[in-house]
Amino acid sequence: MMRFMLLFSRQGKLRLQKWYLATSDKERKKMVRELMQVVLARKPKMCSFLEWRDLKVVYKRYASLYFCCAIEGQDNELITLELIHRYVELLDKYFGSVCELDIIFNFEKAYFILDEFLMGGDVQDTSKKSVLKAIEQADLLQEDESPRSVLEEMGLA
């Protein structure tokens, strides 16, 4: 099971954090700080896996962002790399050539996509198309609501 996923920049700025195991805010902060330090210290030629505390950490850098997953002993590291790649592909398809700024300004969307792809640390749907379709439809649902409130704001409904 995946314990958590982090996205952070080369400067150590956190862009997304998803926790699949109940941890206190203080503990989370500590772990994030520690892990960021370890991963950012890695040289480019090193392999994508490292041992940290009692977990295995799988990380991959895409442009300026590090995607970092902490998995348990029996989990398959190589398939986790594929999982990370799938998530990036989803983001890419959704935002159209995704870059870090997209994730900064639309962090809530990044979370929504992640929550359609993974749940409880495991993959919900292995079909890219299916996940994207669900997001699309949910977004439509949102849009259906807002014209109304926009009209309300303007005092026209």
Next chain:
Amino acid sequence: MPAPIRLRELIRTIRTARTQAEEREMIQKECAAIRSSFREEDNTYRCRNVAKLLYMHMLGYPAHFGQLECFKLIASQKFTDKRIGYLGAMLLLDERQDVHLLMTNCIKNDLNHSTQFVQGLALCTLGCMGSSEMCRDLAGEVEKLLKTSNSYLRKKAALCAVHVIRKVPELMEMFLPATKNLLNEKNHGVLHTSVVLLTEMCERSPDMLAHFRKNEKLVPQLVRILKNLIMSGYSPEHDVSGISDPFLQVRILRLLRILGRNDDDSSEAMNDILAQVATNTETSKNVGNAILYETVLTIMDIKSESGLRVLAINILGRFLLNNDKNIRYVALTSLLKTVQTDHNAVQRHRSTIVDCLKDLDVSIKRRAMELSFALVNGNNIRGMMKELLYFLDSCEPEFKADCASGIFLAAEKYAPSKRWHIDTIMRVLTTAGSYVRDDAVPNLIQLITNSVEMHAYTVQRLYKAILGDYSQQPLVQVAAWCIGEYGDLLVSGQCEEEEPIQVTEDEVLDILESVLISNMSTSVTRGYALTAIMKLSTRFTCTVNRIKKVVSIYGSSIDVELQQRAVEYNALFKKYDHMRSALLERMPVMEKVTTNGPTEIVQTNGETEPAPLETKPPPSGPQPTSQANDLLDLLGGNDITPVIPTAPTSKPSSAGGELLDLLGDINLTGAPAAAPAPASVPQISQPPFLLDGLSSQPLFNDIAAGIPSITAYSKNGLKIEFTFERSNTNPSVTVITIQASNSTELDMTDFVFQAAVPKTFQLQLLSPSSSIVPAFNTGTITQVIKVLNPQKQQLRMRIKLTYNHKGSAMQDLAEVNNFPPQSWQ
């Protein structure tokens, strides 16, 4: 009141902040605005405000005042609100907080919502961070959704169920009926999550596992699905680099692993498909290798036939040659797991593994090192050690300690020759000398002591090693000890193994003194050096005065340890010079009792050695608190603390085990190179008799009382009586208590009693009660001798007495032959 700024606006603003302080200010301002907005119970902008709060929370700022607002959002009718509300709940709350329970009702309602996306949100939230109470309350709803025909909800419900089971394992049963037809689904999402659910259930409960194996016939179903995935044509929806749904394949393989573990039938049923996957999967990309990796893990874990296992190890071997370092890493990790069970197969890949020692990646190097140590055996030791020593030279500091320890262990187990062993140790000490663990020093010293024929060679090499550089403490410690022990061999140029070097006594003392003075030497090292210098006083001939000087200087050292040693050594020069040579005699061969550390059982024919105590780890045997009973108390009963190992100060004039080099033909451990009666050592398979004899008070049984005592010596007014006791626990032990009395008109002072026994016996002398035999029989000196007589031979003893009487030194030798048979039979 103006509308609160939009989320994107805020993000843009905060990003313009140039300093941390500026950012903090902006955040505080916005938080204040948000707080007042919350107070006003504004429905329209609550969503926007919470979203902003979540952003600020991600930056690291406190956002707990928004927790309650999340509930209000969740309770709202708008999907937009719910989306942000649930996200907020997942980010800001963890199950430790009580507000959580408020959510249960909201979630319950939303689980039954008409819109599947709302249901999805609820399932997702519950499945990510639901507490045990929440799970208990809502399990029923989840179970209902698990049976729905809507695949979008079904897949989410399955993963939600996984979370529920993790939190409340007892609820597993209730999901069982719903799992019946899960694998008949066509939808890959449902298939995948179902496999995850089944995996979780099988892992947690052996009953479930058995049920799924037998009743549900899970294995054939899984095999069928896997086969379809492999054989079916291109499916664009699930394709990754030409492989059909690798995520599902991997999960199925993992479930098969659990089902096949320890079960012959299941293992057999999956044999073919595993072979098929192993041979047909495309290996050019990471995704194919991910599947192969999982396959290998499964093959190794189930009861697979040997052909399949070999296939698996070969896959790992191929992985080792892969350009992708991730694959290499994974291969090394897996090989490490299998090296115990499939040792020979892994051995075949040894050279590739050894090559990985040169890899640039730290994680790979570490794995390769661990695996290399696991593969070392008697056949490949020479080659492997070469590689490992080279690795030790060039590896990162964090490895050196482990590598050095590993090398020592391997060398100890498989050394082809003593010379090779010593050379290897030397190499480690000189290249990674400062990283060697502290416990290695006593181990090494013991090893060196035992390699009797290599002493000259060893001391010469060590001397050369520290000449150049004496900063590596473990190396210096071992070297100092050896020089102190075998300094005579060093100056006499006796080395056979290599070209002997010309060293003068002064040069040797120079280096030892440099060690003493050097800032880099630790206190322990200095202790070694000082003791070594002292020992050389009996081995060197020309430089005794220089040694005396050095020792006296350190008598005023600030370091208390050094000071005490120096003072005691000084005393040895002054008052107890007659004992000096005996005390500083060559160390006997030590025998290892445990593998943890050299708990020495020393031949205790009354030998004393101050030095060894420094090299010993804290006695793993009885603690020196029971002074006379201390197993490791080489000084035969001296009151020695582990720290200060010298005899003289604690005992006025006792022979507590003085060597009896005069008593030639009787077994002594005096001669340096002579293996001191090692023959008798193996006889003692149980803990040394020394302990037996005195391990419990009262010490002896009453049978002992029946043995008559004898007068061992009576001359010139000095009478020595022997009384005997036999140990209950160890029949080979005889304990003799001597009593010396003086019938003359003057006291006998500086009384020293020494004894020696034939080769097949062993002797230990404990401290005497005093060194003065008072005149007119007004008192006695008592002393205890313990004799081990495993061969039950006739007890004989030679004794030597020295004392001062009427102003002159007296000395006498005698033989005691009148031991009663009960004392030794």
